[in-house]
Amino acid sequence: MPDMTSQTDSPVDSSVIPREALRVSNVEFRWDQTRAPIAYPEIMLNTGEHLFLRGPSGSGKSTLLSLLGGLILPDTGTLSLLGTDLASLTSGQRDRFRADHMGVIFQQFNLVPYLSTLENVMLPCRLSRKRRARALPTPEQEAESLLTALGIAPDHWHRRVTGLSVGQQQRVAAARALTGGPELILADEPTSALDSDNRDRFIELLLGLAAEKHTSVVFVSHDQSLAGRFDRQLALEVKP
Amino acid sequence: MNIRLAVSLAISSLWYRRKVLALVTLTLTLSITLLLGVQYLRTEVKQSFTNTISGTDLIVGARSGQLNLLLYTIFHIGDATNNIRWSTYQNLQDDERIDWLVPISLGDSYRGHRVVGTNEQFPEHFRYGRDQKPELAEGEWFGDVFEVVLGAEVARSHNHQLGDDIILSHGGGKTSFSNHKDTPFTVSGILAPTGTPVDQAVYVSLEGLEAIHIGWESGVAIPGRTVSPEQARERDLTPDAITAALVGIERKVMTFQVQRQINESREEPLSAILPGVALSELWRIMGQFENALLGITGFVVVTSLIGLIAVLLTLQMQRRQEIAILRATGASPLLIAALQVIECVALAVAACVLAVIIGAAGISGLSPWLLQTWGIQIGLRPLNGMEWLIIASVPIAAFLVGLLPALLAWRGSRRQGLGHVLPE
16 A cells, blocks of 8 residues: 555635545556556645645556546546546536546647647636636636736747747646636646756746646655745555 | 537537548548549530531541551641641542542751641631630731741740740750751641630741751752751742641531541541541440549548548547437437538548648649640649539448447447446
């Protein structure tokens, strides 16, 4: 069993009634019969709280993100997001659920190469009516203000994303994850390709904007030094 | 699934990959142009061919195959096997059943254009298209021995006006070294364009041809035996022979009887042919060839579609990351598959539009040359049903073959994890 170390602070904004963002209980997943199942500890996160997830490769971090994203279903246990049991949804409904309620940031290559910066940011609003409705005042204006907040100069907005530096690309990806205020952002080692200045700035901006939108961030990283910025921490370990 | 999003993503994606896709689209465009062109030309050529002659019941010439006779008398392609005697022509004139006769005498040329010796019966009885008369655009039909009437294209290409003097050449061919330079002809009339070989011909009187060949009996001018125009006028210019005659029958039911009688003539070996039958035989031979050509070009289109799919499948390897992003953002596998199909169909539609443009430009560009060189009139016209069918079938075929990369993309994106491809 992976060992779990969890610590809980209580930084929840008292003006907003905390709501359950995600709950993982008794979840096990195995890729195939020859491999041992990965068993996950209990995880409970309220909206607005951020989770730092750490663990060596092979500990099931990526698998957990795929489970949370609804791309695969657990073999046992329940995995519910915003009170909805993902197993009760069809794969099409899970796709829509992901579009409506989740933002995603990868390690790198986050952007669709043939779309402009602004189009990349607004992509979730085109895939989800809910996200579009929550992107205020308009999806375009919200995207522009997010890009401004994340330090992407306006002369990049209408250009293709291939001209952006890695640091800029990660910030554009953060803007895309934040647009339309989803309840949950899944970030898969988003800072591993960044230098330390860019990394600190990125996390600061991401968490700051997430707090404004009352969005929870599940942040996967090797880098223990970042853990202090998160409400909760969880370490997955490879089964000995 | 969001169709508008899928279409806009597909178009952006195609534009992004335009350099790679331009060549396959060009291949597809050219193959569709070829297919459309073959289909277009065959209806046009058929129309043009059947328009060449009408109203004539029989064509009479020296014994030969009907195609040969038709080709050299009407299309001015190839040469006569032999001449027919003037007495034979006179016998035909005396025949009660025959309404009219147009004599045709070939052999000379003017700058590559056939010189046709005939008489005033030609404008009277020769018909083309839907019973249309060859009309004079300017001037009048020749009245003198040394007058000439030019076909529209002859006058246009050499910029001739009424009253110009022209020198005919002995024999055919574009450049002839033996010219009838002592006996120039004056342009008395220019015919209006007909879109038939008439435009490419030069019409003179039988007497005129006879006059310029005095002293040329051996095939070249023998010095001292040629004559000046004035001397020629004083001679008897009745020809000894002509090449062929167009025949109009008084009562159409008699046509076969007259034909048989001419074919069995004991005077000399003759052939009488029905122009319509000869035209359809000509068309049957060409038709076989055309169908084969159409079939081949069809395969060319299929081949280029397969090439297109090969390129799209290769590109799909490079699109893993893009698919991962779209899936993570909430796109369904169906949307990923739809992207492939839409891109494939969009390329086919672009290729069809380009093909129609290239085809139209090509036909406008080539039609003067076709008319000049082959006497075939091909103009732009709205596309017919068969051609629309061809154009419509290409995107449909593209849709069907596009299902293959779509299926692969759909299967692949179902195994898509969050940012990484899931193991099997």
